[in-house]
Amino acid sequence: MQVTREKQDRAESSPQTVAEAPFPTEKGRSAGQIAIEMTRKVAPDEARAVKARAENLSFFYASVQALKSVSIEIRDKQVTALIGPSGCGKSTFLRCFNRMHDLTPETRYAGRVMLYPDEIDLVSRKVDPIEVRMRIGMVFQKPNPFPKSIFENVAYGLRVRGMRAKVLVEEEVEKALRGAALWDEVKDRLNSSGLSLSGGQQQRLCIARALATNPEILLFDEPTSALDPIATARIEELISELRDKVTVIIVTHNMQQAARVSDYTAFMYLGELIEFDETSQLFTNPSKKATEDYITGRYG
Amino acid sequence: MSTAATISTFRPSPTALRLRKVRDRIIESGLLVAALVAVFTTVAIVVVLVYESIPFFKAVPIKDFLTDTMWTPLFAEARYGILPLVAGTLVTTMVALAVAIPAGTIIAIYLSEFAPFKLRETIKPCLELLGAVPTVVYGYFALMMVTPFLQKFMPDLPGFNMLSAGLVIGIMIIPYVASVSEDAMRAVPNYMREGSYAMGATRFQTATRVVVPGAISGIAAAYILGISRAVGETMVVAVAAGLQPNLTWNPTESAATITAFIVQVSLGDLPHDSIGYQSIFAAGLVLMLMTLVFNIAGFALTRKFREAY
Amino acid sequence: MNAAVISVPADSIRAGVSRRKILDRVFVMIGLCFLFGALLILVILFLDLVRDGSAKLTWDFLTSFPSRNAGRAGILSAWVGTSLIMLVTAAVAMPVGVAAAVYLEEYAPKNWMTAVIEINVTNLAGVPSIIYGLLALGLFVYQFNLGQSIAAAGLTLALLILPIVIVATREAVRAVPREIREAAYALGATRWEVTAHHVLPYSVGGILTGMIIGLSRAIGETAPLITIGALSFIAFLPESPFSSEFPFFSFAWLSEAFTAMPIQMFNWVSRPDPAFQVNAAAAGAILLGMTLLMNGIAIYVRYRYRKKINW
Numbered sequence: 005m006q007v008t009r010e011k012q013d014r015a016e017s018s019p020q021t022v023a024e025a026p027f028p029t030e031k032g033r034s035a036g037q038i039a040i041e042m043t044r045k046v047a048p049d050e051a052r053a054v055k056a057r058a059e060n061l062s063f064f065y066a067s068v069q070a071l072k073s074v075s076i077e078i079r080d081k082q083v084t085a086l087i088g089p090s091g092c093g094k095s096t097f098l099r100c101f102n103r104m105h106d107l108t109p110e111t112r113y114a115g116r117v118m119l120y121p122d123e124i125d126l127v128s129r130k131v132d133p134i135e136v137r138m139r140i141g142m143v144f145q146k147p148n149p150f151p152k153s154i155f156e157n158v159a160y161g162l163r164v165r166g167m168r169a170k171v172l173v174e175e176e177v178e179k180a181l182r183g184a185a186l187w188d189e190v191k192d193r194l195n196s197s198g199l200s201l202s203g204g205q206q207q208r209l210c211i212a213r214a215l216a217t218n219p220e221i222l223l224f225d226e227p228t229s230a231l232d233p234i235a236t237a238r239i240e241e242l243i244s245e246l247r248d249k250v251t252v253i254i255v256t257h258n259m260q261q262a263a264r265v266s267d268y269t270a271f272m273y274l275g276e277l278i279e280f281d282e283t284s285q286l287f288t289n290p291s292k293k294a295t296e297d298y299i300t301g302r303y304g
Numbered sequence: 305m306s307t308a309a310t311i312s313t314f315r316p317s318p319t320a321l322r323l324r325k326v327r328d329r330i331i332e333s334g335l336l337v338a339a340l341v342a343v344f345t346t347v348a349i350v351v352v353l354v355y356e357s358i359p360f361f362k363a364v365p366i367k368d369f370l371t372d373t374m375w376t377p378l379f380a381e382a383r384y385g386i387l388p389l390v391a392g393t394l395v396t397t398m399v400a401l402a403v404a405i406p407a408g409t410i411i412a413i414y415l416s417e418f419a420p421f422k423l424r425e426t427i428k429p430c431l432e433l434l435g436a437v438p439t440v441v442y443g444y445f446a447l448m449m450v451t452p453f454l455q456k457f458m459p460d461l462p463g464f465n466m467l468s469a470g471l472v473i474g475i476m477i478i479p480y481v482a483s484v485s486e487d488a489m490r491a492v493p494n495y496m497r498e499g500s501y502a503m504g505a506t507r508f509q510t511a512t513r514v515v516v517p518g519a520i521s522g523i524a525a526a527y528i529l530g531i532s533r534a535v536g537e538t539m540v541v542a543v544a545a546g547l548q549p550n551l552t553w554n555p556t557e558s559a560a561t562i563t564a565f566i567v568q569v570s571l572g573d574l575p576h577d578s579i580g581y582q583s584i585f586a587a588g589l590v591l592m593l594m595t596l597v598f599n600i601a602g603f604a605l606t607r608k609f610r611e612a613y
Numbered sequence: 614m615n616a617a618v619i620s621v622p623a624d625s626i627r628a629g630v631s632r633r634k635i636l637d638r639v640f641v642m643i644g645l646c647f648l649f650g651a652l653l654i655l656v657i658l659f660l661d662l663v664r665d666g667s668a669k670l671t672w673d674f675l676t677s678f679p680s681r682n683a684g685r686a687g688i689l690s691a692w693v694g695t696s697l698i699m700l701v702t703a704a705v706a707m708p709v710g711v712a713a714a715v716y717l718e719e720y721a722p723k724n725w726m727t728a729v730i731e732i733n734v735t736n737l738a739g740v741p742s743i744i745y746g747l748l749a750l751g752l753f754v755y756q757f758n759l760g761q762s763i764a765a766a767g768l769t770l771a772l773l774i775l776p777i778v779i780v781a782t783r784e785a786v787r788a789v790p791r792e793i794r795e796a797a798y799a800l801g802a803t804r805w806e807v808t809a810h811h812v813l814p815y816s817v818g819g820i821l822t823g824m825i826i827g828l829s830r831a832i833g834e835t836a837p838l839i840t841i842g843a844l845s846f847i848a849f850l851p852e853s854p855f856s857s858e859f860p861f862f863s864f865a866w867l868s869e870a871f872t873a874m875p876i877q878m879f880n881w882v883s884r885p886d887p888a889f890q891v892n893a894a895a896a897g898a899i900l901l902g903m904t905l906l907m908n909g910i911a912i913y914v915r916y917r918y919r920k921k922i923n924w
Contacts, residue, residue: 102799109723134803135321142799148792150811160810161800166316210796217800328805332720338712339721342733342779345772349744352751407647414644427648429912434655436826436908438833440875441897444882445658448665448890478651506633508640529739536741538836539875543882563743563836570746570840576755584840588747592740599739 054120055080055251056101056221061115061127063096063105070096073115074277076270078221083243083252085266085283087259089303093275094255098223101126101253102140103133119220138165141219145226147206149198149213154181154190157198157209161217180216183249184208185242204235211242215250222246224254228261240265259299263287271295353592356585363579369586375549375565377583384583386590388549392466392559393594396541397534399470399555400477404530407474408481409523415482416489417511428483435479443543446472451544464546464558472544473534481530484606488522489515525605532598536591538563562591659901666895674895679877683888688896691877693850694763695832697866698873701767702774702831707824709771710778717779718786719808738776745773746840754841761842764867769837774827781823785816818918822911829907833900835875843876874900 056078063071071093078084086094096105103126105111113127119139126136141161149157158177167173177194181187186208190201198209207227214222224243228236243265246252256262262269263283270280271294279286279295290296297303361369364384372385411431415424450468455461492515500510516523538561546558547568560568566584574581663670677687713734721727749769759765789812797807874896881893 104795104799107795107798132321132325134325134801137799138315138801144792144795144799146792148790148796150793150796151815160797160802164800164802164806166320213796213800324803328803331805332716335712335716335720338709339716339730341709341713341772342730342737342775345737345748345775346733348752349740349748352748353744356747356751407651410644410647411651414641414648418641418644427652429908430652430655431648433905433908434651436829436833436904437655437658438835438875438897438900438904440833440835440879440882441658441662441901444662444878444893444897447882448894449658449661475651475654504630506637508637509633511640532739536743538741538743539879542836543879563741566743566747567836567839570750570842585747585751588744592744595739595741595744596736599736602739603735 052079052082054078056120056126057118058097058100059116059118061097061100061113061117063093063100064112064114065108066110070275071100072275074272074275076277076280078251078253079268081248081251082267083247083254083265084268084270085262086253086255086270086272087257087262087298088272088278089298090257091274092272094272095225096275097272098225098253098255101136101221101223102142103127103136104142106133138217139220140223141214141217141221142223142225143207143210143214143227146230147203147210149201149206149209151197151199153195154198154201154209155194158212158216161213165217176216177212180212183215183246184212185238185245186212202235204231204238207231207235207239208242211239219250221251221253224252224256226255226257229257236261259287271298273298349592353585353589356582357589359577360579360582360586364586373551375560377580378569382579386562386587388551389560389562389565389587390590391551391553392541392545392549392561392564393535393591395553395555395559396466396470396473396537396545396561397531399467400474400534400537401527401531403471403474404477404481404534405527408478408526408530409485411478411482412485412489412523412526413511413516416486417507417515431479431482435476437476439476439537439539440543442472442476443469443540446540446544458556461556462546462558464544465556466541466545466559467555469541469543469545470555473537473540476537476540477530477533480533481526484526484529485519485523488519488526491522492518521605521608525602528598528602528605532595532602535598536563536595538567542567562587659898659905662894662898662901664894666891666893666898669891669895670898674892679872679880683886683892686881686889686892688874688877688899690850691872691874691896692899694871695873697763698766698770698871699828699831701764701867702770703824703828705768705771706774706778706827710775710823710827711782711820713775714779714782714786715808715813718783719804719812734776734779737772738780741836742773742834743836743840745769746837748772749837749841760868761870762868763871765841766838766843766871766873767867769841770831770834773834773837774831777827777830778820778823781826782816782820785819785823786812788819789815818914822915822918825907825911825914829904829911832907833875833904835873835879838871838873838876839879843872 054077058074058076058078060073060075061071062069062073074093074097076084086097088094099105100113100117105113116128117126118124119126124131124136126140150160152160155177158180159173162173162176167176178187178191181190186205189205190196190209198206201209207230211227227243228239231239240261243252243254247267254262254266266283268280269283269286271278271286271290271292273294279290279292281291286295287299290299369384369386371387372383373387374383374385375388376383415427419427446468447463450472451461451463451465454468461467496514496518497510500514505513541561542564545561545564547560547564548558549565550557550559552559565587569580569584674687675692676689677685678689679691680686713730717727717731717734721730746769749765749772753759753765753768754761759768793811793815794807797811802810878893878896878900881889881896884890
């Protein structure tokens with residue numbers, strides 16, 4: 005019974021061919037053109053404060069240096085994207101923000117990542133990684149809901165923080181599911197397993213799960229690379245809507261996605277920050293040749 | 305699609321966080337203690353064996369222990385040569401290996417290279433069952449079925465003999481030898497087999513000329529671990545091979561192994577401080593050293609074949 | 614100058630191939646013979662036990678005490694003893710084994726201490742069971758003053774099956790995918806919360822399988838129990854754990870003398886009187902039946918559990 009329901013869900017939410025997709029296909033247009041066409045009508049808000057600042061952040065896997073003195077400013081309630089070819093260190097950089105590297109042995113941070121307004125150095129040895137993860141949320145590349153019910157998936161972060169009142173938990177779960185644009189689809193089956201959802205729905209469930217804990221920064225690690233185009237489009241729309249409500253840092257290997265979704269973009273290569281600018285500037289008028297070569301597809 | 309107007313805040317208090325950390329530390333210490341039980345057990349085994357044997361070795365010179373040909377600690381004129389027990393152990397082990405090595409290897413080759421998938425999956429658990437039978441039941445089997453059966457061909461075979469016991473021990477360790485060998489053979493990468501098949505070799509040729517040599521360290525590990533198990537086996541020999549130490553290399557005679565001797569003494573009533581009581585620890589020490597050597601060799605070889613691929 | 618060409622006529626190639634293919638088929642037959650021969654032995658063993666002991670496989674047998682009269686002897690005290698010992702074994706081996714495995718899989722850093730622990734676990738799996746008996750004799754019976762009791766027996770067997778439980782639990786824990794752990798950590802869970810809320814609940818099937826297999830091994834162990842002084846002529850039962858007055862549960866039975874099923878069988882097999890051999894066969898049939906049943910249950914649990922969780 006479970007299996008056929010799964011198939012039905014998937015069939016309903018993802019049509020079989022790209023031709024049926026409501027989004028136009030992307031062949032033959034440069035990232036710059038797309039950025040101009042699809043740039044949001046609202047430009048980045050210059051008045052936003054700095055939420056976090058990486059100051060000469062370096063990272064080492066044993067003796068290999070994966071990040072070389074990266075300094076980036078993350079603006080409050082704006083979307084910052086990290087792009088670059090495979091192996092450039094963008095995921096490594098992202099995972100410094102919530103200390104996920106602490107789970108791997110023989111790793112070392114150098115430099116600082118200051119979180120404002122509390123002025124906490126996120127990568128300092130004196131700061132407990134659990135505390136960091138209480139403030140910073142993450143959505144992973146492959147959707148990874150727990151094998152629990154949809155409700156329990158979203159509620160887990162709240163339970164870990166000690167929220168007990170049933171009514172309160174239910175409220176927060178609904179808010180988070182609405183925030184992830186999933187409420188209408190699952191409100192009648194909150195008790196069914198999280199794994200019974202389609203790939204795109206599962207990823208939105210993971211977003212809801214992270215949103216429920218009200219993170220100060222929400223990290224997205226290539227959130228759509230495992231999804232089909234329809235699901236990808238919905239997630240991108242969602243991220244655009246989270247702007248002004250949540251500070252987002254998103255790593256993506258898809259330049260057009262960065263252009264569509266972000267306010268600021270950082271281009272990284274071989275562990276170094278090459279260029280960091282407002283998205284529209286970076287894509288239409290990059291100041292470094294390396295950036296221009298990458299976004300025009302000379303290498304990837 | 306509407307998004308929430310506000311996402312409210314809920315943070316746990318600092319004291320709650322600190323309590324969680326303390327709780328986590330306590331639990332981690334508890335888990336570590338549990339893990340250290342394994343180390344404690346090994347240490348305890350060594351300590352007990354050595355400590356209880358010290359009085360024995362004070363009374364019996366090592367030279368006599370290692371070279372005397374009679375083991376009669378419970379007699380009035382006690383002799384303390386371990387050789388009869390060691391001989392008994394070795395003879396039964398060799399008989400067991402004569403059964404287990406060919407049978408185990410052939411079964412392993414068959415399962416790994418020839419058997420269809422479904423057959424392998426259904427047969428393997430059944431084979432494991434063979435190794436799960438209580439050893440005292442195997443002892444009964446050796447005494448009541450194998451010995452009478454053998455006596456049909458060898459009328460002079462005594463009721464207690466090392467041959468039946470050895471054969472049954474061999475049957476008992478077949479699953480063990482077969483499964484470790486099979487693991488080793490399956491670890492040989494497929495491209496080696498494909499290279500052989502592509503040259504027109506049959507399955508048998510591939511198995512014997514490519515797979516077995518490629519898995520040789522794992523197969524050797526299987527044999528050595530099998531030896532270790534045969535050496536440590538107690539009940540089959542206690543029931544079917546007799547409890548009288550007897551220095552002989554003839555499997556058709558009855559003899560006691562190191563393990564059977566320990567059983568025999570334990571069945572009786574010996575005061576805590578008597579040399580008879582201490583002798584079982586001395587015997588146990590020898591047994592422990594023998595199996596330790598085989599285990600170390602076996603595991604070193606296992607690591608070697610695991611790393612090679 | 615033409616190089617000499619070795620030409621092999623097609624016929625002889627074909628003949629060679631069919632010769633080798635025959636060898637293949639012969640080997641398959643030999644392999645099947647050995648394989649089914651080994652299994653056949655198991656079947657013969659079981660059937661023979663049942664046949665030899667059939668006269669005594671009666672309800673009376675299960676409810677009588679051992680006796681010098683072979684006809685009246687039964688295994689009541691033996692199977693009660695085995696059950697009580699298994700209670701202690703399970704109660705000790707399960708928590709210690711699972712805790713140790715969880716530590717090794719989730720907490721242990723990659724240092725020398727962890728390596729030492731792991732080497733010890735592997736080594737203990739290969740130690741002969743009678744050595745555990747000697748350990749228990751020196752340590753539990755005398756040093757800890759537990760005497761020749763059910764408690765000592767249970768502890769000994771718990772140590773014996775500890776490696777089995779640890780290995781099975783480690784495998785079950787390792788099967789939980791990394792992504793689940795990452796998601797939980799990213800939400801701010803501590804290591805224990807990740808273990809208790811996510812890893813352990815999904816490992817239960819594998820842990821249970823390991824426990825059942827361990828217990829099935831412990832039931833058949835004779836040598837360690839003999840060494841610590843199991844008696845084979847106990848004509849009374851230990852005091853029941855349950856009593857009718859407060860506090861309704863007593864631990865007195867832990868310190869009582871004990872016997873067990875394999876001990877009883879060993880004792881009977883060692884007697885020359887053929888009537889006792891019948892008893893031994895009956896006891897053996899029951900023992901073997903229990904072992905096979907438990908292994909069957911373990912295999913079934915493992916199968917059901919694998920089907921239930923589809924990551």
